Amino acid sequence: MTTTEATGYGAADAQRLRLMEICRQLGKIAGQIGNSGAEDVVTALLERMDSDAFHVMVVGDFNRGKSTFVNALLGAKVLPVKATPATAVITEVKFGEPPAARLWREGSAAPETVHPEELTALITVNSKERDQRNPYVRAEVTWPLELCRHNVVLVDSPGLNEHVNRDEITLGHLRKADAVIFLQHAIAPMSISESQFLTSYLDAHDPFFVFTYFDAIEDTERDDVVAGARQRITGLRGEDRDENRFFFVDAKTALRARVAEDATGYANSGVADLEQALESYLVTDRHKVKLLAPARALRGLARELDRNVPHELALLDTQTADLERRWEAAQQPLRDLEAQAQRISLDIRNQTRILQDRVETLLGGYLASVADEAPGIAAEVPLTTKLGLNPLKVPERAEQVTQEIAAGTARAVEEKVAEWVSGSLEPVIVQDLEKLAERMDTQLTAFEAHLDELRISLSGVKDAGRAGERQEEQPLTRFLSGAAGLVLGGVAGGLVGARFGAKEALRTLPVTLAIAMAWMFTPFGLPTLVGAMLVHGLIKSRQAGGRLENKMREAVGREMATQIRLAAPKQAREAAQAFATTTIDPMALDVTAGLSSRIKELTRSVESAREARQQGESSVEQRRGELKQLDALLRRAGDDLGDLVDELALL
Numbered sequence: 001m002t003t004t005e006a007t008g009y010g011a012a013d014a015q016r017l018r019l020m021e022i023c024r025q026l027g028k029i030a031g032q033i034g035n036s037g038a039e040d041v042v043t044a045l046l047e048r049m050d051s052d053a054f055h056v057m058v059v060g061d062f063n064r065g066k067s068t069f070v071n072a073l074l075g076a077k078v079l080p081v082k083a084t085p086a087t088a089v090i091t092e093v094k095f096g097e098p099p100a101a102r103l104w105r106e107g108s109a110a111p112e113t114v115h116p117e118e119l120t121a122l123i124t125v126n127s128k129e130r131d132q133r134n135p136y137v138r139a140e141v142t143w144p145l146e147l148c149r150h151n152v153v154l155v156d157s158p159g160l161n162e163h164v165n166r167d168e169i170t171l172g173h174l175r176k177a178d179a180v181i182f183l184q185h186a187i188a189p190m191s192i193s194e195s196q197f198l199t200s201y202l203d204a205h206d207p208f209f210v211f212t213y214f215d216a217i218e219d220t221e222r223d224d225v226v227a228g229a230r231q232r233i234t235g236l237r238g239e240d241r242d243e244n245r246f247f248f249v250d251a252k253t254a255l256r257a258r259v260a261e262d263a264t265g266y267a268n269s270g271v272a273d274l275e276q277a278l279e280s281y282l283v284t285d286r287h288k289v290k291l292l293a294p295a296r297a298l299r300g301l302a303r304e305l306d307r308n309v310p311h312e313l314a315l316l317d318t319q320t321a322d323l324e325r326r327w328e329a330a331q332q333p334l335r336d337l338e339a340q341a342q343r344i345s346l347d348i349r350n351q352t353r354i355l356q357d358r359v360e361t362l363l364g365g366y367l368a369s370v371a372d373e374a375p376g377i378a379a380e381v382p383l384t385t386k387l388g389l390n391p392l393k394v395p396e397r398a399e400q401v402t403q404e405i406a407a408g409t410a411r412a413v414e415e416k417v418a419e420w421v422s423g424s425l426e427p428v429i430v431q432d433l434e435k436l437a438e439r440m441d442t443q444l445t446a447f448e449a450h451l452d453e454l455r456i457s458l459s460g461v462k463d464a465g466r467a468g469e470r471q472e473e474q475p476l477t478r479f480l481s482g483a484a485g486l487v488l489g490g491v492a493g494g495l496v497g498a499r500f501g502a503k504e505a506l507r508t509l510p511v512t513l514a515i516a517m518a519w520m521f522t523p524f525g526l527p528t529l530v531g532a533m534l535v536h537g538l539i540k541s542r543q544a545g546g547r548l549e550n551k552m553r554e555a556v557g558r559e560m561a562t563q564i565r566l567a568a569p570k571q572a573r574e575a576a577q578a579f580a581t582t583t584i585d586p587m588a589l590d591v592t593a594g595l596s597s598r599i600k601e602l603t604r605s606v607e608s609a610r611e612a613r614q615q616g617e618s619s620v621e622q623r624r625g626e627l628k629q630l631d632a633l634l635r636r637a638g639d640d641l642g643d644l645v646d647e648l649a650l651l
Contacts, residue, residue, distance in 0.1 A: 009150030012283040016151070018644055019291055020049050023298055025637045026305065029630050033602035034604055037597030041301055045294050052290055053094070054282045055176055057155040060183035061194060065212045069251040070185055070270050072154045074145045075258035077155055079119075089123045089136050090173050091156040095149045116141065147275075169499025174201060175582075179208065179278060186211035186225055190232035196411060199236055208245050208281075209233060210274060215250040219293040222248075242420070247274040251486055256268075288651045295645050302638045308605060309631045314459035315609035316620050323613060326458050327606055333454050333600070340450065341595035344443045348588040348637040351436050356580040358432065359425070364572035366420055371564035373416070374409060377555030381408030383549070399550065405556045413564070422634055440591065444479055451598055458606060479594035 058066045066265030067079040070093070078093060089103075101119050102111035114122060123139050148154065155177070157170040174180070180202060184194055189211055198207075209229070217225055230246055249270035257265030266272050315323065383404050455461075612623045 002173060008279050008283055009152070012287045013151055014048060015287070015291060015644065015647065017587055018603055018640075019298070021047060022637055022641050022644070023049070023132045023294070025633065026298060026302055029634055029637070030301075030305060032607055032626065032630055033305060033312075034608055035305065035308060035601055036604075037593075037600060038301055038305060041297070044299060049294055053151045053153045054178045054280075054286060054290075055092075055153050055155055056181065056278065057157060057173060057177035058181045058183055059157050059170060059174075060259075061191065062158075064183045064185055065251050066183050067156055068255060069181075069212060069249070069271075070154050072251045072254035072258060073154060073275060074143070074147060075255075076143065076145060077255070077259070078116075078141055078143050078145070089139050089158065090170070091123060091139040091141060093141045093143060093145070093148060093154045093156070095145060095569070097144035099144070100142045102140045103136045104140075106137045110517055111140070113342055116143075168401055171201065174205075177205070179281060180205045180288075181210050181278075182207040183210050183567065186214045186217055186229070189225075189229040193411070195232070195236060196415050196418075200232070200415060203237075203422060206242070206245070206281075208244065208247065208274060209276060211246075211248045212251050213246040215253060216620065229294060243276065245279070247575045249274065253326075271624070282649045288648050289505075292645070292648050295641065295648065299638070299641055299645065302634060302641060304601075306631075306638070308494075308601060309627050309634065310461070311455055312605045312609055313624060313627050314461040315606060316612060318459065318609070318613075320613040323606075323610060324456075326612065330454055330458055330606075333450070333457070334603070335452055337447070337454060337599060340447055341592075341599065344447060344595060345588070345592040346441075347443065348440065351439070352580055352584045355429070355432050355436070355584060359429065359579055360427065360572045360576035362425055363575055364568050366417070366424075367568035367572060368565055370413060370416055370420075371561040374413065374561040374564060377412045378409045378553045378557030378560065379550075380530055381405050381412070381553070383408075398548075398552070402552060404554065405553055406560065409556060409560055413560070422517075444591075447595065447598075451602065455602065458602075479591050535604065 023042055023045050027039055027046070030036075030038035030042060057068055060066055070079055074093060079091060099116050101114050101116045103114055104111045105120060119139065119141065134284075148301060155173060158174065180203065182194075182198065184190065190198075209227055211225075211417065214222070226246070228246060229248075233242060233246075245268055251269070254266055254269035254271035256261075257269060318326070381404070383401060424427050608623070612619045
């Protein structure tokens with residue numbers, strides 16, 4: 001694909017580089033002022049922006065041709081392609097030359113470097129030992145590919161509904177995907193499992209629906225296939241939500257065309273249209289989200305530095321004796337301010353625990369109640385396998401029927417949990433988080449008022465910074481912007497300004513719960529159940545097939561109900577802990593860091609002025625000149641940042 005510098009990926013990358021340069025300028029200014037907390041923020045932002053690529057994740061059931069499709073987008077045979085379920089680990093494809101591959105083992109921090117040609121043998125499913133977990137959890141391939149050159153990382157995922165271990169791997173990476181391509185077979189789109197995955201895990205995403213093997217459908221039948229696929233998806237997600245996100249493609253032809261540099265063939269394959277739509281989405285919607293968060297953080301940082309400079313200038317104008325007297329008098333208010341910061345931090349931790357306990361209680365209660373429905377669900381699960389009357393086939397068929405009943409029951413339970421999370425749990429969490437944001441804003445407003453009082457008592461100047469501009473943002477926004485850890489999005493991003501963005505911030509909640517309760521979503525997590533049902537089938541093999549099937553349904557339902565009830569408290573506790581750890585805790589840490597950095601900067605500015613005054617008037621004049629130069633640089637950087645934010649707002 002060719003992209004000009006003025007549009008598409010080129011323009012997005014140019015804006016990212018501009019923001020990084022502004023970030024570096026502010027970092028230099030912060031360093032010369034002496035604000036180490038601001039320098040930490042700049043370092044964190046630069047690291048984030050430098051590594052924050054567009055992650056495009058391809059998901060779908062096994063044997064849908066995901067790896068072939070990714071290769072077609074890449075324009076080279078990079079990933080392994082097999083007729084049987086192939087990819088067993090998450091595989092990320094990034095730009096780099098020469099081609100290379102790295103593999104991460106489970107629990108290992110350091111990767112292993114392997115030759116790209118070895119990748120197929122190492123990351124594909126072992127057809128003889130399908131249930132065995134692959135020793136690797138992630139693969140990274142670097143390749144000199146044009147698409148990846150534009151800060152795009154393509155992520156090929158293990159096939160869904162093929163094994164629970166590989167389902168967990170895929171679900172765990174959904175939360176950081178910027179775009180999701182949901183790959184399906186055009187001949188049989190939106191199966192039961194695909195429909196369930198869409199409603200359970202992709203509700204917070206706006207996926208691209210891609211239907212492969214479209215070339216295998218007769219021309220006279222294509223309109224009906226397209227209409228049918230659209231109807232199934234709009235029935236689940238609404239009429240207008242996914243407009244212009246349906247693509248029917250021939251991935252094999254696209255790959256051959258890319259390799260042969262056949263532009264016409266590639267265009268006719270349908271993949272080219274998807275690639276253009278994907279680029280448009282990434283460089284507008286996702287690019288805007290990615291850059292506005294750090295840009296707003298930098299704007300808050302610039303305004304805080306803008307307050308630092310006039311305050312220190314005012315301190316330099318204070319006579320040494322007066323400054324010493326004011327500093328001595330400020331010690332008790334300073335200790336009071338530190339105590340206030342500690343109380344705010346403690347209150348945030350307490351509120352986090354309350355929210356976590358609430359999630360645990362609600363989830364545990366619902367799981368216990370849904371257990372009562374398991375027998376009825378098992379009784380209604382449709383079966384494709386029949387027991388038959390041949391006694392030699394009973395053991396094999398009994399195991400198949402048992403697993404089919406258990407799998408169907410687990411899927412129905414999973415769907416119920418997902419619907420409850422979306423319809424009942426999320427609204428409660430949203431309401432609680434909005435209250436938390438308002439509570440924190442009130443506390444931080446009081447903290448800033450006391451901090452300003454202390455500044456005034458030291459310098460004699462009221463509100464030396466550009467207060468009018470600072471009032472555009474709520475206190476929580478400013479404190480997150482000034483924190484060293486700096487959460488860029490998620491719950492913290494949604495909480496700022498006491499306006500909680502539920503869709504973006506809660507997009508990980510269903511996935512978090514699914515991972516924490518993965519045992520419940522597959523019969524293979526209940527080996528004792530399968531074994532018991534097999535024995536039952538052998539003992540009762542002389543009974544009529546229908547009667548035996550009913551007995552097996554009853555036994556499966558009872559066993560799953562028991563398992564759910566027993567595990568509900570532990571699973572609810574782990575899910576609630578995972579939610580708090582990945583969402584609220586980072587935000588709480590950032591606010592605490594923001595409180596601390598405000599107090600440290602006040603102390604630093606006073607000590608800097610005291611030191612200059614003690615060294616004499618020439619030292620005072622030198623520092624005054626430095627600060628005035630920094631003030632001019634700061635205002636210029638602020639103007640540049642404002643221009644960039646305005647550009648992003650128009651996307």
